[in-house]
Amino acid sequence: MSNPIERLGRVLGYRFADESLAELALTHRSCGARNNERLEFLGDSILNFVIADALFSKFPEAAEGQLSRLRARLVKGVTLAELAREMDLSEFLRLGAGELKSGGFNRKSILADAFEAIIGAIYLDAGMEPCRERILAWYQPRLDDLTLDDTRKDPKTRLQEYLQSRRAELPKYHLIKVEGEAHAQQFYIDCEVALLTTPSSGSGKSRRLAEQNAAAAALLALGVEA
Structure with missing residues (x-):
């Protein structure tokens, strides 16, 4: 059987030089003090910046409020969980016994957090540009489908x-x-x-x-x- 981190790399389109970063990104807090929460914090900030930059370039005439609503749509937890499912991240998650029993592999918040942690891990592993490239590749279909009509209020x-x-x-x-x-x-x-x-x-x-x-x-x- 192949190394799980190697399989993850094929899913992500990115090979980690430091596999321990990938392992940490997939480790939920239910496993103990060494978990992905700090990487999640980092990944959240990077994701918001990269998506904001992409939207700023895609819609040069858009107002600040329109850009903010589009970004919120792309970085909300539901969207992150969808992306994580598309990558089958649940297959690689490391969860404590309690989360395993309660179906944590399918929990949207856990999947979304792991997705952000993976972004943070790639940034620490390779820097900003490879991280940006992966985010834009994962988001490309969603970015392509966006129009300013999507900025209407809920x-x-x-x-x-x-x-x-x-x-x-x-x-x-x-x-x-x-x-x-x-x-x-x-x-x-x-x-x-x-x-x-x-x-x-x-x-x-x-x-x-x-x-x-x-x-x-x-x-x-x-x-x-x-």
């Missing part, structure tokens, strides 16, 4: 601003039910809006996402583009 914000502009009562969100196991839950939300006779509903894999979808449904019911 549905909850737009719904709130719409109601405020009409001096209407703010929306109320009610959790209706939660289905599924802890690692694969589905949340169901009703959004009560004073200008509508019936609540609007939404569902999602998190309460936040379900609320956003319920707000989007309310905007449609109000005749506002969601």
